[in-house]
Structure formats: structure tokens, C-alpha cells
Amino acid sequence: MPDIRLSHITRSFGAFKAVDDITTVFPEGTVTCLLGPSGCGKTTLMRMIAGLETPTTGSINFGDRDVTQLAAGQRDVAMVFQYPVMYSTCSVIENIELPLRRDRSLSAAECRRRADEVLEVLQLGADRHAHIRDLDIGTRQKVAVGRAIARRCDVILFDEPTTNVEVHAKLALIRAFKEFRARLRQTVIYVTHDQTEAMTLADQIALMQSGRISQCAAPHVMYDKPESRFGGWFLGNPGMNFLAPRNREGATLRFDVLPGALALPAATTGEVSLGIRPEHVDVLPAPTAETVPARILRSSITIGGQNLLSLVVGETRLKAKTAPGIPPEDGATVFVRCPLEHAVFFVDGLRLPEAVQRAG
Ligand SMILES: Nc1ncnc2c1ncn2[C@@H]1O[C@H](COP(=O)(O)OP(=O)(O)OP(=O)(O)O)[C@@H](O)[C@H]1O
Ligand SMILES: [Mg+2]
Incomplete structure (x- = not known):
């Protein structure tokens, strides 16, 4: 699995810098949570890593590979968004298997094995033949997470996958995510503005403020030793x-x-x-x-x-x-x-x- 290296990444919209000169490394095989208040540039940064947005300046490397100019489809990344994006008339198992089948190096048996594994971890076995359109949003989002994970891409990006999910389904998703982490070691970037989620899931938190990373550290370090008053205030309920x-x-x-x-x-x-x-x-x-x-x-x-x-x-x-x-x-x-x-x-x-x- 590659690390993700950002070098002087900036994204401007007119005169406004949504992401402002970020240079950092997200280590291979780790989960980094991008945490910060609304509008601080989390989604914009993630979209640039995904290849959905082009940086105004700077470069992005996956390991030694410079991906700055590559389209999303050429980067070997899987993504899960705030709202699940799926084939609504297909079944759960079809939604997980279809992207795998496009990879010609995988046999039909391997596609089925991977799909079965994610269904088991997500406890979706009973819904395997249900149509997506008949499921509630929490279950759909589980399927979206399973589909992204089954592909075994080098990099997986999550943009607030639990924001629209009710609290019990949210806990189930977080548990499933932890279980997947124990089995696979992909490099993960997980965008959230929920600090509890970040404290639970992250190997390191990258705390963002006004387009910049104000601190990048393990959750307990960020909590105990915030580099700035902003970190002390943002983390904690209420803050410092x-x-x-x-x-x-x-x-x-x-x-x-x-x-x-x-x-x-x-x-x-x-x-x-x-x-x-x-x-x-x-x-x-x-x-x-x-x-x-x-x-x-x-x-x-x-x-x-x-x-x-x-x-x-x-x-x-x-x-x-x-x-x-x-x-x-x-x-x-x-x-x-x-x-x-x-x-x-x-x-x-x-x-x-x-x-x-x-x-x-
Ligand atoms: N296409 C665009 N055109 C103009 N401004 C944009 C565009 N995309 C994002 N912005 C602005 O850039 C800033 C950062 O947006 P972004 O969506 O990255 O924030 P965020 O941290 O993901 O916020 P949220 O927590 O609300 O999802 C915001 O002020 C937003 O209005
Ligand atoms: Mg966002």
C-alpha cells in the first residue's frame, strides 16, 4: 500500500483559497481522519486526492507515483460519499460484485468470495438479494462501504459516510469499519466533522482550519497536547x-x-x-x-x-x-x-x- 504525499497543494476558487498550501504525508496502511469545522476544506482536499478536483498548484503522490494529472479512474482509489451512490434497481450482492467483475484478473469465484466476506462483516447476509431501492439509507450506506472495501484498492476515501445515517446504524458502520481494518491494511482517508468518530477510527487526525492542516497527530496526542487553542477548543465536548x-x-x-x-x-x-x-x-x-x-x-x-x-x-x-x-x-x-x-x-x-x- 502506498503512502499519500501532498506537496504544496492549493485549490483556489477565484480569490478564495479553499485549500491553502498543504504539505504532508499520510502514511501507508493507516487511517487518517480529516477533521474540522464546516467549510474548512476537507471535501476539497479529499476530492483532489481522489482525482475529482484539480489542484491549482502543488502535487500529489501515491508512493513514488505522481498522480496529480491522472483521472480518478486511473488512480486505484475507492470512494464512499455522504449519500450512497449505487445501482438502485440491482440487488445488494450485485452492487458489490459488479465493480469486482470489471477487474479481469479476478475469477468469478474470487468475486463471490470477497462479496460474501463483506456481507458477513456488515451483517447484511439476510439482505443479499434485496434491491437497493427498498433499503433504508443506513443499510444502503453499509452496502456502499462494503463495495468500496471489496475492491481492495490501494487507497479508500470516505467523505462523511455516517452523517445521514441514524445513530444505531452509525454505530454498526463504525464497528464494521474497525473489523475491516483488522483484516485489510489499505491507506484510508476519512473525512468527518464528528470528533468522536475521528477519535475512535483514526491512527492520526489531521485537524483542518481555514484550508490548512493546523495539526496532524495521534488522537490522544491531539487531545492532550493540542498545538493551538483552536485544537483545544475544537476537540472535546465542550472544548478546553x-x-x-x-x-x-x-x-x-x-x-x-x-x-x-x-x-x-x-x-x-x-x-x-x-x-x-x-x-x-x-x-x-x-x-x-x-x-x-x-x-x-x-x-x-x-x-x-x-x-x-x-x-x-x-x-x-x-x-x-x-x-x-x-x-x-x-x-x-x-x-x-x-x-x-x-x-x-x-x-x-x-x-x-x-x-x-x-x-x-
Ligand atoms: N466549486 C466551488 N466553488 C466555489 N467555492 C467552493 C467550491 N467548492 C468548495 N468551495 C468553498 O470552499 C470552502 C471549502 O469547502 P469544502 O466543501 O471543502 O468544506 P468542508 O470542510 O468539506 O465542509 P463541510 O464540513 O460543510 O462538508 C467552502 O467555503 C466552500 O464554499
Ligand atoms: Mg465536506
Whole structure:
């Protein structure tokens, strides 16, 4: 399986750059999720890799093969779109087998074997002779995924395949996708704006913002060590808290949420903020040496059994996610602890690579 190498890829529509000078490598045999807000250029980038869109500048290689000028049909890529594209009057098995039959190197028995394998993994055996037009959209999308995978192309591209599928069918698709990954090692690019999906499926996430890749890293690295405030905000539900210091004297900082002071690396200039995820903020009923008192605000809510508390400490507002249970009442005083090992510091929006220590 080849890697996918993008070199200075740009796609302009008039004066607007939908994809803006991206240079990166998606390693062979891995799943890369392109994640980012609506309009950031995910589909445009994927369409260029597929050969459906021509880059304004730059080149695309699959391994050593420069595919920039090749049509989609010459690139050995399979694609699954947001809306399944299929022969609606044909049966499930026909839809999976027909593209395989066009490959003359495959025997009829091999075509059937591959089709049977995907039907089994997708648990579509009972629907094998059903017509596509009689299936709901979730089942159709399963067939589209199976058809793309059965072809065993070097590269498979998915553009938000689960967006229009109801939640149970979505989970079934994600499970089937993981099962296929365990059997086959194609190079996969999976476009999504659903971070849970990206965290579940990706070997690496390429986080996009305004036509650029702002960070490309393994999901847990992206989550724990976002390179920018954008990454900290976009990942997480809700995203990170960003807290401004209460005061700063030279390299010494004080935050409302921390007792004592912190020492920045000496040469740091620029606007500093402390990032901490709501699930890392501890909310305690009694004080300890590491806590500060906080008040619960009315905007606190409960989602999916977890409490999402809105708190105020001095002048600072922050969110905390706590385990299921009865939340503290609005207006109550509690004690919050922001463990430094989970804090990330940003200077002018970018992560400070050095550690920040307690002062004194
Ligand atoms: N053919 C086109 N002509 C003009 N502008 C376009 C064209 N295709 C895309 N764009 C613009 O390029 C930007 C990126 O679009 P793209 O579809 O790649 O975003 P996306 O990240 O896939 O968004 P979504 O999550 O909504 O699918 C958008 O502002 C879009 O309006
Ligand atoms: Mg899109």
C-alpha cells in the first residue's frame, strides 16, 4: 500500500483559497481522519486526492507515483460519499460484485468470495438479494462501504459516510469499519466533522482550519497536547477552558484557579492562557491545599448523565465535567482543583513547548 504525499497543494476558487498550501504525508496502511469545522476544506482536499478536483498548484503522490494529472479512474482509489451512490434497481450482492467483475484478473469465484466476506462483516447476509431501492439509507450506506472495501484498492476515501445515517446504524458502520481494518491494511482517508468518530477510527487526525492542516497527530496526542487553542477548543465536548492570568509580574503568573504562583520560562513574551479540559477540573465539597473556592452558576446542565458545571472563581469562569450524581445546587460554594499535569499553556494561541513550574 502506498503512502499519500501532498506537496504544496492549493485549490483556489477565484480569490478564495479553499485549500491553502498543504504539505504532508499520510502514511501507508493507516487511517487518517480529516477533521474540522464546516467549510474548512476537507471535501476539497479529499476530492483532489481522489482525482475529482484539480489542484491549482502543488502535487500529489501515491508512493513514488505522481498522480496529480491522472483521472480518478486511473488512480486505484475507492470512494464512499455522504449519500450512497449505487445501482438502485440491482440487488445488494450485485452492487458489490459488479465493480469486482470489471477487474479481469479476478475469477468469478474470487468475486463471490470477497462479496460474501463483506456481507458477513456488515451483517447484511439476510439482505443479499434485496434491491437497493427498498433499503433504508443506513443499510444502503453499509452496502456502499462494503463495495468500496471489496475492491481492495490501494487507497479508500470516505467523505462523511455516517452523517445521514441514524445513530444505531452509525454505530454498526463504525464497528464494521474497525473489523475491516483488522483484516485489510489499505491507506484510508476519512473525512468527518464528528470528533468522536475521528477519535475512535483514526491512527492520526489531521485537524483542518481555514484550508490548512493546523495539526496532524495521534488522537490522544491531539487531545492532550493540542498545538493551538483552536485544537483545544475544537476537540472535546465542550472544548478546553482557556483561562487568563489574574496578574503577571515578569515571568511570574497568578491564576484565579490555582493557589500560589507559576514561573514561566524566562524568555516568554506574548499573551499567556492556561488551557484545561472540563473533565480534568476536580470539583470537591471541602478545601485542600491545592483547591480554591468557586461558586456554581445557573448555567450548569446535565447531559447524558454527566454534569457540566459552570463555575466562577474570582473573575474567572470555567466549566467542569463531573461524574454522574446529583450536581451541587446553583449558587453553592465548592472547591476546584486544576491539576498542573493536565494544564496546557498557550502563548499568543500556540502551545508553549516548555513546562511551567510552580514558583518558589
Ligand atoms: N466549486 C466551488 N466553488 C466555489 N467555492 C467552493 C467550491 N467548492 C468548495 N468551495 C468553498 O470552499 C470552502 C471549502 O469547502 P469544502 O466543501 O471543502 O468544506 P468542508 O470542510 O468539506 O465542509 P463541510 O464540513 O460543510 O462538508 C467552502 O467555503 C466552500 O464554499
Ligand atoms: Mg465536506
